[in-house]
Amino acid sequence: MGLDIEMKESGTTSAADQPAAAPPVNHIAQLKTLIALIEKGVATKEMRLMVRVMRHTMTIRRQLNAPSLISFLQQSLPAGSEPLSRLIPYLSKEEEKDMDIDAPSPPGQSQLPAKQNLLPEVEIYAYLLTLIFLIDQKQYEAAKSLSVLAVKRVQNFNRRTLDVLAARLYFYFSYSFELAGCLSEIRSSLLALHRTASLRHDELGQETLLNLLLRNYLAYNLYDQAEKLRSKTQRVESHSNQQLCRYLYYLGRIRTIQLEYTDAKECLLQASRKAPSTARGFRIQCNKWAVIVRLLLGEIPERTTFMQQGMQKALRPYFELTNAVRIGDLELFRSVAENNASTFNADKTQNLIVRLRHNVIRTGLRNVSISYSRISLADVAAKLHLQSATAVADAESIVTKAIRDGGIDATVDHANGSMQSKETGDIYSTQEPQTAFHSRIAFCLNTYNEAVKALRFPPDAHKKELESAEKRRERQQQEQELAKHIAEEDDDEF
Amino acid sequence: MEAKLADANRLFQKFKAAYQQNDLDTCSNLLSQLKVKLTEFPALPPVYKQTSTATQELLLARDIFEHAVVLSVKMEDQDAFERHFLQVKPFYTDTRGLIPPSAEEYSVVGLNLLRLLVQNRIAEFHTELELLPSEAHENPCIKHAVELEQSFMEGAYNRVLSARQAVPHETYIYFMDLLAKTVRDEIAGCSEKAYDFLTVADAKKILMFSTDRELQDYAREDHPDWEIRNGCVYFQKKASQFHRFFETARDSESVVGRLLHRSPGESSRSNEHLHKLFVCGGKQFHGKFSMIPPVSRLCRFYSMWDLLLLMS
Numbered sequence: 001m002g003l004d005i006e007m008k009e010s011g012t013t014s015a016a017d018q019p020a021a022a023p024p025v026n027h028i029a030q031l032k033t034l035i036a037l038i039e040k041g042v043a044t045k046e047m048r049l050m051v052r053v054m055r056h057t058m059t060i061r062r063q064l065n066a067p068s069l070i071s072f073l074q075q076s077l078p079a080g081s082e083p084l085s086r087l088i089p090y091l092s093k094e095e096e097k098d099m100d101i102d103a104p105s106p107p108g109q110s111q112l113p114a115k116q117n118l119l120p121e122v123e124i125y126a127y128l129l130t131l132i133f134l135i136d137q138k139q140y141e142a143a144k145s146l147s148v149l150a151v152k153r154v155q156n157f158n159r160r161t162l163d164v165l166a167a168r169l170y171f172y173f174s175y176s177f178e179l180a181g182c183l184s185e186i187r188s189s190l191l192a193l194h195r196t197a198s199l200r201h202d203e204l205g206q207e208t209l210l211n212l213l214l215r216n217y218l219a220y221n222l223y224d225q226a227e228k229l230r231s232k233t234q235r236v237e238s239h240s241n242q243q244l245c246r247y248l249y250y251l252g253r254i255r256t257i258q259l260e261y262t263d264a265k266e267c268l269l270q271a272s273r274k275a276p277s278t279a280r281g282f283r284i285q286c287n288k289w290a291v292i293v294r295l296l297l298g299e300i301p302e303r304t305t306f307m308q309q310g311m312q313k314a315l316r317p318y319f320e321l322t323n324a325v326r327i328g329d330l331e332l333f334r335s336v337a338e339n340n341a342s343t344f345n346a347d348k349t350q351n352l353i354v355r356l357r358h359n360v361i362r363t364g365l366r367n368v369s370i371s372y373s374r375i376s377l378a379d380v381a382a383k384l385h386l387q388s389a390t391a392v393a394d395a396e397s398i399v400t401k402a403i404r405d406g407g408i409d410a411t412v413d414h415a416n417g418s419m420q421s422k423e424t425g426d427i428y429s430t431q432e433p434q435t436a437f438h439s440r441i442a443f444c445l446n447t448y449n450e451a452v453k454a455l456r457f458p459p460d461a462h463k464k465e466l467e468s469a470e471k472r473r474e475r476q477q478q479e480q481e482l483a484k485h486i487a488e489e490d491d492d493e494f
Numbered sequence: 495m496e497a498k499l500a501d502a503n504r505l506f507q508k509f510k511a512a513y514q515q516n517d518l519d520t521c522s523n524l525l526s527q528l529k530v531k532l533t534e535f536p537a538l539p540p541v542y543k544q545t546s547t548a549t550q551e552l553l554l555a556r557d558i559f560e561h562a563v564v565l566s567v568k569m570e571d572q573d574a575f576e577r578h579f580l581q582v583k584p585f586y587t588d589t590r591g592l593i594p595p596s597a598e599e600y601s602v603v604g605l606n607l608l609r610l611l612v613q614n615r616i617a618e619f620h621t622e623l624e625l626l627p628s629e630a631h632e633n634p635c636i637k638h639a640v641e642l643e644q645s646f647m648e649g650a651y652n653r654v655l656s657a658r659q660a661v662p663h664e665t666y667i668y669f670m671d672l673l674a675k676t677v678r679d680e681i682a683g684c685s686e687k688a689y690d691f692l693t694v695a696d697a698k699k700i701l702m703f704s705t706d707r708e709l710q711d712y713a714r715e716d717h718p719d720w721e722i723r724n725g726c727v728y729f730q731k732k733a734s735q736f737h738r739f740f741e742t743a744r745d746s747e748s749v750v751g752r753l754l755h756r757s758p759g760e761s762s763r764s765n766e767h768l769h770k771l772f773v774c775g776g777k778q779f780h781g782k783f784s785m786i787p788p789v790s791r792l793c794r795f796y797s798m799w800d801l802l803l804l805m806s
Contacts, residue, residue: 037659050705059532089523103576137641141653159625221624222625223621223623223624224618224621257617257620257621257624258617258620258621259617259620260617260778345628348624351620351623351624352638354644355620355647357644358644358647361648388653390653390656393652394650394652394653397649397650397651397652397681397684398649398650398651400649400681400684400685400687400688400689401648401649401680401684401689402649403684403687403688404683404684404687404688410688411688411689412688412689414689414692414693414696415693
């Protein structure tokens with residue numbers, strides 16, 4: 001615990017330094033504290049310290065520039081070492097452009113003695129930092145080639161302390177290829193990496209790589225392959241909230257395409273709820289898919305879904321769509337779908353919108369059935385805006401199918417060409433209350449069973465002495481601190 | 495390699511000649527030989543080796559498999575169709591950069607979509623659909639399949655049937671005929687829910703039968719609960735909720751069981767009370783209906799209903 005508090009202090013000081021217009025020397029100092037953190041993390045085998053390093057890196061990445069990065073590399077990597085000679089060319093290209101900003105610190109100022117051996121973690125961190133910098137500078141081609149080098153290098157090590165950094169590296173590896181628009185090229189190397197991660201029991205790596213592969217497949221609409229991969233890989237217990245959210249989102253999308261709407265809805269809603277509030281784009285995307293899935297299920301999402309802060313504009317087309325489905329107006333639906341076709345195409349939801357047409361008709365029909373106790377099929381066709389030569393015959397078969405599927409409660413009189421709605425009787429005389437009761441009991445039992453399964457009984461726990469009041473206070477305080485820590489980490493960069 | 499290619503080409507010309515004359519047996523014979531030849535080409539998926547004749551090899555293989563797909567439709571063999579389609583699929587997805595797109599691509603893909611529709615594999619239908627670029631939806635073959643699926647989902651069955659006249663390709667007719675059978679089953683299923691009765695003449699028209707005889711045979715074989723009398727078809731409505739009933743019974747039982755089990759000592763009086771009710775209730779009903787085992791369960795359920803009401 002003592003270590004933890006110390007770490008937190010160093011974290012807060014570096015965070016406090018940030019807002020002040022920091023001179024480059026300051027970044028170097030900050031980066032150096034991070035290196036110290038990495039070294040401590042390796043010594044104590046603490047994964048959490050590595051996570052913290054990545055978090056702090058994210059806060060300073062925007063302020064980095066080529067000269068300060070170069071001088072940092074020169075100071076932390078031994079002179080003449082292989083990684084140094086590899087990394088510097090990438091940065092010096094960049095440096096030529098903004099030479100006038102800042103002169104690099106004189107070389108050899110405080111270089112590490114060459115004999116001290118370099119921790120692999122520090123080396124990979126240097127690669128990662130450079131890679132992030134290149135991506136931020138939009139040098140995607142350079143980022144691509146560097147990431148290939150870095151991934152090759154990271155494959156040489158088999159150290160669990162490296163997992164966090166390696167997982168991040170894989171992410172940026174895939175990200176740089178995605179930005180360069182050639183995601184399909186790295187599919188086989190991602191698969192190979194995933195295999196290696198599984199063999200080495202690198203669970204964070206497996207999780208990250210599985211998500212990257214799913215992303216890769218879905219980028220090319222290869223839902224079939226994605227589902228096959230997903231269902232055949234062994235799922236490891238989730239180590240990172242972000243990766244879990246991503247996984248749920250991809251799973252939700254696959255399920256939507258395969259018409260398993262109930263499961264898809266669950267996944268998508270969970271993903272959007274679990275996602276940290278800073279990941280606005282991700283949550284918007286989740287919400288868009290969730291709205292469509294709920295419409296396909298015949299539900300109407302609440303108005304508040306579309307009014308969430310910062311999402312109104314992005315969700316506008318989906319709001320209009322929901323409105324059209326709610327009213328059951330085929331004409332309005334058609335015009336909304338046409339006006340927003342470009343948005344829907346970009347979101348890859350165009351085909352789902354086409355599927356919705358059927359729901360619009362169903363809703364319209366339900367409205368008609370509620371309002372009229374008897375109506376001629378010709379009028380039904382007119383109200384649904386069915387446009388074809390055989391509109392009445394179409395209407396008849398649509399009505400019969402709706403009756404079969406339980407959408408409306410009515411009978412059709414073929415001889416007179418009319419639809420007769422049944423009176424809604426006393427619901428308590430039907431099986432309805434029993435069904436509701438059944439589903440509630442099932443839910444309670446399920447919750448209970450899950451809770452029992454989740455209980456843990458540490459061995460010999462009952463043999464311990466009871467703690468004194470003072471000790472308990474101390475423990476509670478510590479727990480609170482821990483909870484605060486965890487809450488902080490949840491807001492990590494997404 | 496060039497010699498092998500020329501050899502395969504010669505064989506393919508022979509195949510095409512037989513294909514033109516609709517000599518299906520010769521075709522399938524030659525096709526098996528061709529497939530053996532194709533195994534010798536390294537440029538084909540999944541190896542994609544960059545040989546000097548890679549483009550010709552790929553083009554030839556694609557052409558052969560496209561013909562094979564259509565051939566299996568002609569032979570009315572759906573399994574072979576699926577196999578051949580899966581073989582030709584990599585040529586449409588993975589070799590886009592290597593060879594120019596095929597003129598037959600959309601008609602083959604559309605045919606596959608139709609097959610999935612006929613086999614009622616709607617999830618796979620949509621998965622395949624996602625693979626197509628948006629401009630493909632303008633193609634008559636794809637459009638045909640997509641519209642069919644829509645009409646099918648809506649229930650506009652006569653639109654499905656009238657689409658048979660507007661097939662974009664003659665090979666589609668085989669699947670359209672199969673689809674007609676599926677549609678008839680769907681219509682029958684809908685009709686028995688939506689109508690109380692239909693006159694035989696109307697039923698014939700709706701179900702697309704030309705004679706009364708066919709209708710009677712169909713009703714006897716596929717829907718034994720329909721009744722034809724006085725020139726009308728009467729649809730019986732059956733209601734069976736027993737399954738759900740038992741499920742609820744089982745679950746309530748486990749709730750009560752848990753209540754009895756979970757409150758040790760704390761409220762021994764109410765516990766006793768519960769126990770008495772549970773056991774007595776059970777026994778009482780057991781005695782009454784002990785002859786019929788499933789019903790005894792049902793009766794225990796009733797006593798538990800009372801229990802739950804008492805507790806609430």
